[in-house]
Amino acid sequence: MLKGKTAVVTGGSRGIGKAICLKFAENGADIAFLYAGNTVKAEETVKELEGLGVKAKAYQCNVADADAVAAVVKEIVKDFGGIQILVNNAGITKDKLVPMMKAADFDAVIDTNLKGAFYMTKGVYPLFLKQKGGKIINISSVSGLTGNPGQANYSASKAGVIGLTKSVAKELASRGVCCNAIAPGFIATEMTQALENDTLKDAIPMKRFGEAEEVAKLALFLASEHSDYITGEVIRIDGGLAC
Numbered sequence: 001m002l003k004g005k006t007a008v009v010t011g012g013s014r015g016i017g018k019a020i021c022l023k024f025a026e027n028g029a030d031i032a033f034l035y036a037g038n039t040v041k042a043e044e045t046v047k048e049l050e051g052l053g054v055k056a057k058a059y060q061c062n063v064a065d066a067d068a069v070a071a072v073v074k075e076i077v078k079d080f081g082g083i084q085i086l087v088n089n090a091g092i093t094k095d096k097l098v099p100m101m102k103a104a105d106f107d108a109v110i111d112t113n114l115k116g117a118f119y120m121t122k123g124v125y126p127l128f129l130k131q132k133g134g135k136i137i138n139i140s141s142v143s144g145l146t147g148n149p150g151q152a153n154y155s156a157s158k159a160g161v162i163g164l165t166k167s168v169a170k171e172l173a174s175r176g177v178c179c180n181a182i183a184p185g186f187i188a189t190e191m192t193q194a195l196e197n198d199t200l201k202d203a204i205p206m207k208r209f210g211e212a213e214e215v216a217k218l219a220l221f222l223a224s225e226h227s228d229y230i231t232g233e234v235i236r237i238d239g240g241l242a243c
């Protein structure tokens with residue numbers, strides 16, 4: 001489904017981002033992914049991707065650093081010859097109730113989750129305009145749709161990602177570029193390891209956490225020609241949690 005395309009995935013070394021890299025590679029895409037600092041995991045992921053017969057490279061780059069992002073996008077274009085798909089997936093949490101949440105915790109989450117997606121989008125924007133095509137997929141969260149106690153910073157960042165998605169979708173729709181968001185509920189990754197318990201699972205209509213691969217299948221649909229008339233959309237994947 002993605003043969004001949006290059007996909008850039010932020011936070012591609014672990015969790016949902018890694019599952020997206022693997023799914024895209026299984027479908028023929030070459031993969032450039034960004035990670036924050038876990039080089040061992042990043043190298044493991046590159047090997048797995050290369051095992052699928054595609055070109056793959058990891059770039060250590062903090063998405064919250066505007067200059068570093070601008071430079072890495074240029075480097076990826078040089079290495080791969082172009083970019084057709086961007087997945088803004090890198091994200092962090094720093095959960096606390098508002099009275100205990102430091103301003104620095106609020107800023108760090110906004111900087112990575114929201115500004116990071118903005119910087120990456122800014123990086124590919126002129127390329128996508130010029131080539132009159134491209135797919136941008138932003139990983140939001142049901143927390144951005146419904147709010148969540150202890151996650152004022154995270155929910156604000158993920159709601160912001162939805163606003164970013166809809167604005168970019170409208171800016172680029174006439175140029176053949178689609179920009180959509182995915183809003184996962186609880187997905188089993190390192191981020192949610194400590195949360196997985198029966199009480200929480202019981203609150204989910206489907207009574208289980210989702211798998212990263214299930215999110216990756218949705219991302220594949222949004223990256224492929226099967227979704228060419230869908231833009232500015234937010235798709236929940238949450239086992240019914242926020243319906």
Ligand code: NDP
Nearest residue numbers: 011013015016035036037038062063090091141187189191
């Ligand atoms: P993980 O914590 O498992 O993985 C996070 C990934 O992001 C890692 O590859 C990490 O790199 C990278 N990363 C973190 N900060 C930065 C940064 N500043 N610059 C570049 N890369 C960075 O997260 P998940 O897979 O669970 O989550 C992925 C996305 O999905 C996030 O946006 C999250 O908010 C969202 N989401 C997750 C849900 C869940 O239940 N898991 C639910 C809803 C949304 P490194 O390995 O080097 O640290």
